[in-house]
Amino acid sequence: MKPMPPIAVLAGGLATRLNPMTRTLPKALIEVAGRPFIAHQLELFARRGISEAVYCLGHLGEQIEEFVGDGSRFGVNVCYSYDGDRLRGTGGAVIRALPMLGDEFLVTYGDSYLDIAYAPLVEAFRDSGAPAMMTVFKNDGKWDASNVDFKNHMIVAYDKKILTPRMRHIDYGLLVMEPQALDRWDGKEAFDLAEVLGDLVTAGHLAGYEAPERFYEIGSLAGIADLAAYLGYSR
Numbered sequence: 001m002k003p004m005p006p007i008a009v010l011a012g013g014l015a016t017r018l019n020p021m022t023r024t025l026p027k028a029l030i031e032v033a034g035r036p037f038i039a040h041q042l043e044l045f046a047r048r049g050i051s052e053a054v055y056c057l058g059h060l061g062e063q064i065e066e067f068v069g070d071g072s073r074f075g076v077n078v079c080y081s082y083d084g085d086r087l088r089g090t091g092g093a094v095i096r097a098l099p100m101l102g103d104e105f106l107v108t109y110g111d112s113y114l115d116i117a118y119a120p121l122v123e124a125f126r127d128s129g130a131p132a133m134m135t136v137f138k139n140d141g142k143w144d145a146s147n148v149d150f151k152n153h154m155i156v157a158y159d160k161k162i163l164t165p166r167m168r169h170i171d172y173g174l175l176v177m178e179p180q181a182l183d184r185w186d187g188k189e190a191f192d193l194a195e196v197l198g199d200l201v202t203a204g205h206l207a208g209y210e211a212p213e214r215f216y217e218i219g220s221l222a223g224i225a226d227l228a229a230y231l232g233y234s235r
Helices: 037-047 061-068 089-100 118-128 179-185 193-202 221-230
Strands: 007-011 052-057 077-082 105-109 132-138 148-151 154-158 169-177 206-210
Touching (some): 089 179, 118 132, 132 148, 148 169, 154 193, 179 193
């Protein structure tokens, strides 16, 4: 089997939902279970066979680089891609990082803790023939609004705003992509990755993979508490 591809981690947002904590501290460094969240995330990557990570940074990103360094103490080789003098959005951040990512790569978020086996996802992507694959979870509205219609290993509909009863799954926050999936967007500086995914769905080119376990995220205080409990930590 080919080696696991690198993972791009989108960690350049302003994290306004967690103000005032995130006015001076990037979300990835918020303490969860007694340690900065990013330590847990990187160790998860290492356990799941990912050896290369590119963190896409913006707001207060220098603090993340100072804490993580080259990532060797967490078992992952870490590089950094900065937005620069303006926010790029999630799509623009991936475009900016492409020279570091090679011919296939995973994409996740800097506040997501997704404890599933990544190798079967990558294998399914390679077998699919599609330029991109979205991981989904059968949510049925439990953890957040379901926004994906998933059938026969393909994403049939995906929309964060226009929800339908057929949408029983949710975007899990983990993608596999080839650079070609972003060809039409090359040269555009700032855009949301959701726009790319929507176009791929319309063209019938977005494959899907169903995750067997729920997602965890630290985008809210409730999410931080949930993840801390999952990690077996209590105060």
